Structures are given as structure tokens and as C-alpha cells.
Amino acid sequence: MGATASSFYYSSLPPSPPSKCSVWETMSATRLFTVPDYSKWALMRPGSALLFDHALHLLGYSYDVKVYPAGYVKAKDEAVCPAGYSKEADFVAVFAEPTTHRYYSKDMEASRISMEILDGSGERTVFDNHTVTSRQNGKLNTGYVWFVKRRELEASGCLRGDSFTIRCTVSADVQITRSSAEVMEALTAAASDPSKTQLTGSHMLTIDRFSKIKAVLRTGDCVHSTQFSLGGSNWYFKVYPNGSGRYGDRTSCGMSVFLGRGRSDEPATTAEFRFEIGDQKEVRSTKHTFRHHDPEHEFPYLQYFAGKTIADGRLVVRCHVRVIKAETPN
Structure with a gap:
């Protein structure tokens, strides 16, 4: 009997993906709040x-938003530590x-809350969670006692008609x-996002x-720029x-400039930069290389004006x- 030849064919095409699949997506809810009569509140x-009552809603949960224009200080802190009272x-x-608190669950604990103070147009971010000096987090709340110095808020163009705008977002990852x-x-839309592809x-x-x-x-007080997106990161x-009073740059006739990277959940990013x-x-x-943790999310770029006075008027930076390089998260 003769031998029978067998032929094997290998297809270069990948297997067809399933018609349905389970993926994790981020659900979020965003709301803008206007803080009116800022000058009056600042003197209180x-x-x-x-109080903005029941301001945010997501996955059946709601949140109040509280703003303290004159600072957050508990009565007991005022009695025990008067020095801290004035600083706050x-x-x-x-x-x-x-x-x-009755509806506390792991879903609520896993939710994330971001807060931003916008510029005078109410469109672009100036201050956010990552520019704060100090924070206070708990399972059931997110708080920023030192969100922004009032002098810096007033100098950075956030006030418009004695009011400023806060944008709050609550988000959570859900499987659908x-x-x-x-x-x-x-995936295609994410890959073509200009804020990620433009370097x-x-x-x-x-x-x-x-x-x-x-x-x-x-x-130690500064003027903040609005934030801008580049290479998948937010910058300011x-x-x-x-x-700044840091790195020995305290001079009577000089100033310093810092580049920083916002959004604390972004990967480490290496960048080359210069100022005019x-x-x-x-x-x-x-x-x-800018990383998540202080002080590596900001870097000083010092520029001195020794013996030179900047005339009153407009300074453009x-x-x-x-x-x-932007590291890919694991």
C-alpha cells in the first residue's frame, strides 16, 4: 500500500475575537460650583x-461639597493651637x-474624587488635587485643608466678578x-488622542x-499658569x-519659575523644557523625570533679574x- 501524504496549513490570521467581552470602564459625574461673594466670605x-448640598451623584451615592474661603479650622484647634489657626x-x-454614613460600602471607598479651581473663564484648570500643599483623606470623605493660598488664588486670575469656579468629579471603575x-x-480613539500623541x-x-x-x-507665594496637556500628562x-524660598533662591530682586506635572495618577514622565x-x-x-510623589512632581528652573527691575505692566512667561519618555503603567 502506498503512503498517504498529509498537508498542514497554518493561518496567519488571529482568531476571531468574541462578540461580547467584559471590560473595566470608568464612570464619572462632574459638576461646576460657583463660589459667590468671595471677598465677603474671605473676611468671615x-x-x-x-455648603453645596447633595452636589455629586454616582452609582446611587451622593456627596456634599463644602468650601471654606476663610480656611478650615475646628473650634478645638483654635483653642489648643492659635498659631495653627492663623496659618490655616x-x-x-x-x-x-x-x-x-449609613450607605457606606466598598464601592464608595473605591470611588475617587478630584477637585479643580478654574481660571476666570471657568474653562481651564489652574489648581487641582496635585497642586495642594496638604490633604486630609478618609474612607468617607476627601478633604483639602490647604487647597490653595488665598493670595495665590487672587493673583492667578481665578476670580471673576468676586467669584470663582470649582469643578468636582467623582469617578469609579465598573465592570460592564x-x-x-x-x-x-x-481603543482606537484613545490611541489617537492628540494630548497623548503630541510630544x-x-x-x-x-x-x-x-x-x-x-x-x-x-x-514662597506664586502665580500659577493654567494647565496644558502634552504627551499624555497635564503640565503647569x-x-x-x-x-520660592527653596533651593537658596531667596533674593530681593530675583524670581524663580517651576515646571510641574499635574494629576497624581499619571505615570512618571521625562521631559526637556526651557522658559522665555x-x-x-x-x-x-x-x-x-517628573514622578507622583513630592518633591519630584515639580522642578525648579531659576531665573534671576539681579540689578534689574521689571516695569509695572505685563510680564509674559x-x-x-x-x-x-512617558512610562507605561503596569
Whole structure:
């Protein structure tokens, strides 16, 4: 009997994906709040709260938002530590709390709350969770006792008609069923997001009445730029008209500039950057890896104006950034 030849064919095509699959997606709810009569609230006793009742709703839970324009101080803190009382009163505080503790669950604990203070247009972020000096988190609330210094809030162009805008977002990851076509469409859209694919760009901050702002701010006080997206990260920079008081840059005639990366859940990112300050075109670039944890999410870029006075009027600061590497989260 003759031998029978067998033939084997290997297809280069991947197996067909299932028509349905279970994926994790982020659900969120966002709301804007206007804090009116800021100058009146700022003069009130620290601990005076502006309450936005049942302001946020997600997955059956609701949250109150409380804003303390004159600072968050408990009565017992005032009695025990008067020095701390005055320091807290320099800051605007923001808290988000569930409406009742009876409905506490692991789902609520897993939820995330972000808070932002927007610029005068009410559109672009200036301050957020990652620019705060100190925070206070618990299972049932998220609070920022030192969310922003009032002097910096006033100098950074956030006030419009004696009011400012806060944007609060509550989010949580939920598992849902999607068709394969929907999953592929979402992945394609994410891959083509300009904020992730664009690696080089610049951003500008204009400070009007610079000499007056310099006279009001102290060493360690700064003017924040609005945030901008590049290479999958959010960025901002800060101008300290009287020096930051850090890294030995405290001078009577100098100022310092810091580049920072916002959004605490972003991966470590290496970037090369330089500044143009006024009519000085700085050609030297600096490279730094920005990480989640202080102090590595900000980097100082010092610029001195020894023996030179900046005339009253408009100071324009431009930052050029090139993202070199953004780490991929595991």
C-alpha cells in the first residue's frame, strides 16, 4: 500500500475575537460650583463653610461639597493651637463628604474624587488635587485643608466678578459588557488622542500689573499658569515673583519659575523644557523625570533679574516642553 501524504496549513490570521467581552470602564459625574461673594466670605471667621448640598451623584451615592474661603479650622484647634489657626486661615479649603454614613460600602471607598479651581473663564484648570500643599483623606470623605493660598488664588486670575469656579468629579471603575466592535473603537480613539500623541508644545502665562502682584505676594507665594496637556500628562508652571524660598533662591530682586506635572495618577514622565521670560530668550534646556510623589512632581528652573527691575505692566512667561519618555503603567 502506498503512503498517504498529509498537508498542514497554518493561518496567519488571529482568531476571531468574541462578540461580547467584559471590560473595566470608568464612570464619572462632574459638576461646576460657583463660589459667590468671595471677598465677603474671605473676611468671615475661619471655619465658615459654604455648603453645596447633595452636589455629586454616582452609582446611587451622593456627596456634599463644602468650601471654606476663610480656611478650615475646628473650634478645638483654635483653642489648643492659635498659631495653627492663623496659618490655616491663609488657605481656601475644600471637602467632599457623603450625605450619610449609613450607605457606606466598598464601592464608595473605591470611588475617587478630584477637585479643580478654574481660571476666570471657568474653562481651564489652574489648581487641582496635585497642586495642594496638604490633604486630609478618609474612607468617607476627601478633604483639602490647604487647597490653595488665598493670595495665590487672587493673583492667578481665578476670580471673576468676586467669584470663582470649582469643578468636582467623582469617578469609579465598573465592570460592564461591551461588544468587540465597541472595545476596538474605544481603543482606537484613545490611541489617537492628540494630548497623548503630541510630544512638543509651549504654553504662555501673562501676568498683568506685575509689580503690584510682586508687592502683594510674599517669598514662597506664586502665580500659577493654567494647565496644558502634552504627551499624555497635564503640565503647569509657577512664577515666584519674590523667589520660592527653596533651593537658596531667596533674593530681593530675583524670581524663580517651576515646571510641574499635574494629576497624581499619571505615570512618571521625562521631559526637556526651557522658559522665555519677558524679553529674555533663554536657550538653555533642562531635563527632569517628573514622578507622583513630592518633591519630584515639580522642578525648579531659576531665573534671576539681579540689578534689574521689571516695569509695572505685563510680564509674559512662555514655557517650551518636549516629552521624551512617558512610562507605561503596569
